[in-house]
Amino acid sequence: MLTYLLRRVLLMIPTLLGITLVVFSVMVLSPGGISAQTLVEGSDMKPQEKQALMAYYNQRYGLDQPAPIQYLRWLNNVSPIGFTQDAEGDYNGFSFTKGMDLGTSFMYGRPVGEILAERIPITLLLNAVTIPLIYLVAIIVGVKAAQDRGGRFDVFSNVSMLALWSMPTMLAGVLLLGFFANVQHFQWFPTAGISSRAAQDMPFLPHFLNGVFVSGFLLDRVWHLVLPVICLSYAGFAGLAKLTRTSVLENLHADYARTARAKGLAEPDVLWRHVFRNSLLPLITVSAGLLPSLLAGSLIVENIFSINGMGQLAVEAVKGRDRELVLSITWISGFLTLIGYLIADFCYTLADPRVSYD
Amino acid sequence: MTKHEVSRESFSRRIWRKTWQGWGVKLGFAWIAVLGFAGVFAPFLANSMPLLMRKDGVISAPVLDYLTKEDVLVLAMFALLVILAGVSWSAGKRLLVFIAGTLLATLLINALLTPPSVVIYDQFRSAAYTQVEWRVMPPIEYTPQDYLRDFGDTGLEEPLEATERTHWMGTEENGADVLSRMIHASRIALSIGLIATGISLVIGVILGGLMGYFSGVIDMLGMRLVEIFESIPTLFLLLTFVAFFGRSLYMMMIIIGVTSWSGYARYIRAEFLKLRKQDYVQAAVAGGLPLSSILFRHMLPNGVAPLLVGVSFGVASAILAEATLSFLGLGLVDAPSWGQMLNQAVKSSLFNWWMAVFPGGAIFLTVFAYNLIGEAFRDAIDPQLSRNAGVNG
Numbered sequence: 001m002l003t004y005l006l007r008r009v010l011l012m013i014p015t016l017l018g019i020t021l022v023v024f025s026v027m028v029l030s031p032g033g034i035s036a037q038t039l040v041e042g043s044d045m046k047p048q049e050k051q052a053l054m055a056y057y058n059q060r061y062g063l064d065q066p067a068p069i070q071y072l073r074w075l076n077n078v079s080p081i082g083f084t085q086d087a088e089g090d091y092n093g094f095s096f097t098k099g100m101d102l103g104t105s106f107m108y109g110r111p112v113g114e115i116l117a118e119r120i121p122i123t124l125l126l127n128a129v130t131i132p133l134i135y136l137v138a139i140i141v142g143v144k145a146a147q148d149r150g151g152r153f154d155v156f157s158n159v160s161m162l163a164l165w166s167m168p169t170m171l172a173g174v175l176l177l178g179f180f181a182n183v184q185h186f187q188w189f190p191t192a193g194i195s196s197r198a199a200q201d202m203p204f205l206p207h208f209l210n211g212v213f214v215s216g217f218l219l220d221r222v223w224h225l226v227l228p229v230i231c232l233s234y235a236g237f238a239g240l241a242k243l244t245r246t247s248v249l250e251n252l253h254a255d256y257a258r259t260a261r262a263k264g265l266a267e268p269d270v271l272w273r274h275v276f277r278n279s280l281l282p283l284i285t286v287s288a289g290l291l292p293s294l295l296a297g298s299l300i301v302e303n304i305f306s307i308n309g310m311g312q313l314a315v316e317a318v319k320g321r322d323r324e325l326v327l328s329i330t331w332i333s334g335f336l337t338l339i340g341y342l343i344a345d346f347c348y349t350l351a352d353p354r355v356s357y358d
Numbered sequence: 359m360t361k362h363e364v365s366r367e368s369f370s371r372r373i374w375r376k377t378w379q380g381w382g383v384k385l386g387f388a389w390i391a392v393l394g395f396a397g398v399f400a401p402f403l404a405n406s407m408p409l410l411m412r413k414d415g416v417i418s419a420p421v422l423d424y425l426t427k428e429d430v431l432v433l434a435m436f437a438l439l440v441i442l443a444g445v446s447w448s449a450g451k452r453l454l455v456f457i458a459g460t461l462l463a464t465l466l467i468n469a470l471l472t473p474p475s476v477v478i479y480d481q482f483r484s485a486a487y488t489q490v491e492w493r494v495m496p497p498i499e500y501t502p503q504d505y506l507r508d509f510g511d512t513g514l515e516e517p518l519e520a521t522e523r524t525h526w527m528g529t530e531e532n533g534a535d536v537l538s539r540m541i542h543a544s545r546i547a548l549s550i551g552l553i554a555t556g557i558s559l560v561i562g563v564i565l566g567g568l569m570g571y572f573s574g575v576i577d578m579l580g581m582r583l584v585e586i587f588e589s590i591p592t593l594f595l596l597l598t599f600v601a602f603f604g605r606s607l608y609m610m611m612i613i614i615g616v617t618s619w620s621g622y623a624r625y626i627r628a629e630f631l632k633l634r635k636q637d638y639v640q641a642a643v644a645g646g647l648p649l650s651s652i653l654f655r656h657m658l659p660n661g662v663a664p665l666l667v668g669v670s671f672g673v674a675s676a677i678l679a680e681a682t683l684s685f686l687g688l689g690l691v692d693a694p695s696w697g698q699m700l701n702q703a704v705k706s707s708l709f710n711w712w713m714a715v716f717p718g719g720a721i722f723l724t725v726f727a728y729n730l731i732g733e734a735f736r737d738a739i740d741p742q743l744s745r746n747a748g749v750n751g
Binding site for chain 1: 382582583585586587588589590591592593594595597598599600601602603604674678681682685686687688697700703704707708709711714715718719721722725726729730733
C-alpha cells in the first residue's frame, strides 16, 4: 500500500508540471502574449516611468526572454528545490531548502502566497460544509427511492433530481439571491460576504446580552453560508442520489441480501449493515470527481454572492491577465483535484477489503 | 412450441426505437426542435423591419435586404438538411454532401452577399416605413441590437411596463427587447453545443483510439495528458483561454471543444483495449490494412453507440459552459446570449426577475432536454443497467 501511495504521489509530479505547461502555453500563445508591455497599462504614466516599470518587470520575471526560458524561471522559483538567485537575478547556487516562491501578483502588488493564504481557507470552508451535506441528502433520498422502486416517491425523486441536476448554478444563485436576500422580496439572508462586519467583534457562540439576543460569530457565519451552500450542493446531491439508488438496487436483490433475509435478519439491518456497505463503492469513486466540480462551482457561487474566495480571485486574475496568480491558482486547484483522486482511491480500499493496489 | 424469431432490425434502429419510448425524451426533442426553429428563422421572428410592405404600389421585403451573411448561411444549411432528409442515401454520403454543400454556400455567400454594414434601427419606425399602404411585421417587432434610443430611457423595463410598446419579456439594460434577444441567442446556444462537442469528440476518439490500440508507452503518455486536462477544472481552463485569446464565437467553440475531450478519450480507450485482441481486429491487422482503416472502419463502429450518451451530456455541458462564461462577463461582447442576460438579473442592487426567469429558464430547459435525451440513450443502449435501475420493470 505504501509503495502504491508513493508511486501515485510521484506520478502526480509530471501531471502537475503538465498542468502549468498547458496554462503557460495558453498565455504565451495568446495574441500579445505575456510581455512587460501588456502588463504596464495606464496612459497617465510618464514615458520614463513606464519604461522603468517595464524594465523592472523584465528584470524580475525575465519577460523579455523567450517563453521556454520564462517557464523554466517560473518553475525554478516555484519548486522547493532548485537554483538560488542573488539580488541581481543571477543564479549562484543549487539549494534543497530554498522554499517555494509563488511570485508577486502584478495586479495586487502583493506576494501570491499571501493572497492565496487569505482566499483558499474560504473556498475550502464552503466545500467542507457542502460535501457532507451532499452525501447526507443523496444517501437518504437514494436509499428511500431504491426501497420504493417504481413507486411514487421513486418516480418523483427521479424526475426532480434530473431537473435539479440540469439547473445551472448561476440561475439557482441569482434566483435565491433575488428572492431571499433582496430588499424587494424576502430579505431573510445577507446578500454578500461570509460574515458581517459587526460579527468580527462578537463572541463565538450565540447568547443573550442584557436581554438582547446577540447572534455571535458562529451563527452569523452560518447565516451567511446558507444560500451559497445550497447553490453549491444541490447539483451534487442530485447526481449522487441517482447513483445511490442504482447501486443500492443492484445489491438489494443480490444473493447475499437474500441469504441475510433468510437467516431472519430485520430488513433495516439487511439494508444498512449489508447492502449499504456494499453500495458505497460507486459513491466513493464519484467523490473524487466531486472536488473539481465543486471548485468550478465555487467560481460561480463566489461571484454571485461576492465571497472573497479562490473562485472570485481566479476570475479577477484571468480578467487582469495576472500571470503569477493565474499559474498559481491553476496549479493549486489541479493539486487539490489530484489529492481528491488519491483520497478516493484510498477510501476504496477501506470500504472494500477485496481491493488492493499492490 | 414457440417460433424462433430472428430480428432483422438493425442495431441503430433498435436503439432509436427504444430511446423514443419514454415521454421525457419526446419533450426533450420537442424543446430542441423549438430552439432550432427559433434559431433558423430568427430574422423573420424578431426584427425591427417589416417582412413585407407595399408603398406607392411597390411591394418590397426590407427583411431580405438586411439579412446578414450568417442568417443566409443558416437558412442555406437548413434547406440542405431538409433536402437531404428526403433523399435515401447512406448516412456517410449525406454527411459528406452536407459538409460540401455548407462549404460551397459559405464561399458563395461571402462572394455574392454584401449586407449594409451599418443599420440604424430607429429609421424603421420613421415615416418611410410606417406610412405605407399595408405591411406585415414580424411577431416581435425588435431586432436584438435595437436599443430603442428613440424612446429615451428604456433600460431594464419590466414585461409589459411600457404602454406604447409591447415587450413580452421586458427590456435589458440597453433597452433591447429580451424576447428578441432570446430568440437570436438560441442560435448561439445550439451551434456552440453541437460544434464544440463535435470538436471534442473528434479529438477524444482519435487520441483515445490510438491509446487503446497501441497501449504501452503511448497509452501511458496519453493517460497523463488526459489526467492533466481532467485535473484542471474545465471552467477555469476555459476562463484562462477566453481571457487570453479574446472573445469570438468560433474561438469559444474551439476552446470548449479543446478542453472537454478527456471523457471521450477515456471511454474509447477502455473500449479499444477490450477490442484490440479480438479475432476480427487481428485479422484486419494480418490483412495489412492501414491503421486508419483498422481504427475507424473496423473497431470504432463496435464501440461507438455508448458515445451517444456522452455526446448528449456533452452538448448540455458545452451550452452550460458558454452560458457560464457569458455570465461571468467573459462571453461575446455585443451578441445576444442567455448567460449574459442572466448576468443582468442582479445588477445595481435591484433584482430584475424577468432577466433571471426567462433567459435562465431557457438555459435550464435546454440543458434539461439534452440530459433527458442522454438518459434515454443510456437506458436504450445499456439494458443491463436500466434493468438494474428498474426502468424496464
